[in-house]
Each structure stands twice: as structure tokens, then as C-alpha cells.
Amino acid sequence: MSTERIDLGMRVAKHAALADAARLRIVDLLTLGDLSPTELQAELGMASNLLSHHLRTLEDAQLVTRHRSEADRRRSYIRLAAGALDGLAPGAEYGTRRIVFVCTRNSARSQLAAALWQQVSEIPSASAGTHPADRIARGAIDVASRHGLNLPDAAPRRLDQVLGEGDFIVTVCDNAHEELTGLGGVHWSVPDPVRLGTSEAFERAYEDISRRIDDFVPRLTAA
Template sequence: MKTEADDTFQARVARHAALADPARLRIVDLLTLGDLSPTELQSELGMPSNLLSHHLRTLEDAGLATRHRSEADKRRSYFRLAAGALDGLVPGVVQNASRVLFVCTRNSARSQLAAALWRQVSSIPSASAGTHPADRIAPGAVDAARRHGLDLPDVAPRSLDDVAAAADFVVTVCDNAHEELPEIRGIHWSVADPLRAGTKEAFDRAFDDIAHRITGLVPRLSAA
């Protein structure tokens, strides 16, 4: 009896074949936590660039990973796990965290939304900060939070220098902050800046992207 369409079956075959290679499985494990550039992956894996390129193309062809250009340095690209790539599969990395610190440039939208969303679903404390904080939270972020039933704290954006602690599990949620802070150990989510477009749709897309990523990260962290 034929229970699955041929194209769906072949997609599953390609995904399992791609994950059968130890290097590609390691890349996918890393991407389950955040987005990484080829340079960052090469440093993490210690493999030649041509071999890494082969593995990344294979993951793209199998529908496991996607790439896009950095909003900061257009010469740079980031790889991220494709939506639904690991449905039915369990990632193999778990980490301890005493606090999750979400960081963007202005601390006026993405990092504020991320910290508030995190508080809804995890007992691990969260905070947010910016490398160059704005004077106030962006009205578009406040409106997006309200549309989704989320309350943002009525506080001014804060500087990373004033908030960060050595034990924080750091999540950068914008390319500018990530590329400005190469010494910070943590994970990166390449979330598009909703302030660039300034539209309701842009803020909703950022909200949905962050919410999806938080859903994936919560079971991967345990309280330190």
C-alpha cells in the first residue's frame, strides 16, 4: 500500500542521507542553537573551506539549512536551520544557564521582545540589553507585543555593559550586535530588523521568528 507521496519520501531520504555524515550532523547540531557564518563554522569544526562548502551545499539541497546575507556586512552570510528541518528528530545539545541575556543594537525591539517572550515559557531568568541603546522602546515593538497578548516592561533600553554578567547565556538577535561582539561567547539568531521597514508586518515577522526560536531553545536549556 502506498502511504506517502514520492516527493515527500524522497525528501525524507535526502534528509537522512545528509545527516548520516558526522560533520553535517555536527553542523546541524550547532544550527539548532543559532545562526552561524561559514567562517564561524570553519573555526568551530576545523575543516578546510572547500570541504565545509560541500557540506553546507548538501544540507541546503536536503532542505535542512538556508542562507541569507547579513544586514550589517553584505559580504557575509549566515546559515540557519530550515523551518521544520528536524521535525521528528531530537537535537543532541543541552546546556545549563543561570540567566538568558538577549542582545541587539538598540535594545528597543528584538531583544526586548525576546526577553519578554522567554519569561512566558521558562523559569530561567532573562534580561535584554543593547550595544548602543536607544532612548525608548520602539512603538512598533510595543504594538506587536500587544497584538500577541504580550506585555513589554515600561523601562528604558539598557547598555550591555550595565547588564551583562559573566555567567549569562548570551543570545544576539541582530547581525550588527553579533558582528560587533566577536569576543562574546553565546549563540546568534539573525532576526531581520523590523525598524528598517517600520511596518506592522515587519514587527510581526520579527515577533514570530523570535517566538519560533525560543520554542526550540527552551527545552535545550536547564537552570544552572
């Protein structure tokens, strides 16, 4: 069995163990500190036999461990296992030398995405368009400025001028994604702020892309 499948199996076991509200509450409490079964009983208002069942389930899933008190060996403490919550979110999935963000005009969404990526990852980024505009949209420049983000002082570029071997593509535009079917990569369906042209539309696009990048950075490793 591969390491990837073993890791997936452990993630499944952890998620299954945490699917119960009482067990999730126990883990929440243990993130703050160690507790004895008696203390957990008092906190949860739970019968000792039911608590024992939940603790065994959490131990089997390698989420918690127990150890004897140094003061009173008849007493034990439950603690969160080392790395207990590791792997609950998806791990690294892709390796690449560079990430390329693509939209139709390369005037807003892809430019913002490439600039945001450079702030949080050592993997190089670039942006391109399937049908580039003459210049970066004013609204994109303004929203970037409001957030202290520097957009490149360069004209939008066509995808075939940018894309190289080993690049990982992220389309941030439905039109570009549907035009590039079969090219691989992933797609983020970010509404076009240029269409509305309001500062609110650009702000929503910025926040959407920023959140997606924060979630995606751990999934990508340098090849």
C-alpha cells in the same frame, strides 16, 4: 565512552533507521496503535520478507518491540518502544543562570525575545543593547500588545549595565553579533523591523523570535 556520546550514537542509529520511507511509515502507524505483521503487510502492501527486514532494523534501533497475543500465541503485535522518539531532536546543550538577549538598540527584537522567554521558561531573562535607543520602539509595543505580551516599562539598557557572570548571550541582531565576536553564546539573524517600520515587519520579527525560542527552550537548563 561518555553518556553524551552514547546518546549521540543512539540518535544516529534511530535517524538511520528512519531514513527509509517504509520504516518511517511503519513508525507513523505505530504512533496510533499496535499492529500485527499481517496488518502492517496489508497497510503497506509489502512482501513479508521485506517487512521482516524493516522490523528487525527498527528493533535494532530500539524503536519498536513485539509481544505475543494473549488470544493466539502464534500471533504477535508490533508496538512503538517506550521513549522510541525521545532524543530524535537535540537535547539540552547549555546550562545557565540567566539568558540575555542582545541587539543594537535594545528597542525591539531583544525586548520581545526577553519577554517571550519569560512566558515559557523558568530561567530568568534580560535584554540589552550595544548602542541603546532612548525608548522601546512603538512597533514593538504594538506587536506585543496584539499578542498579549507585556514589554517592560523601562528604557533600553547598555549591555555592560546588564551582563553578569554566568549569563548566556543570544544576539538577535547581526550588527550586535559581529560587534561582540568572541563573547560566546549563540546568534539569531533576525531582520530589523525598525528599519522598515511597518506592522508587518514587526509581526515577522515577532513570529521569527517566538519560533526560535520554542525550539531553543529545551536546549537550555538552569545552572
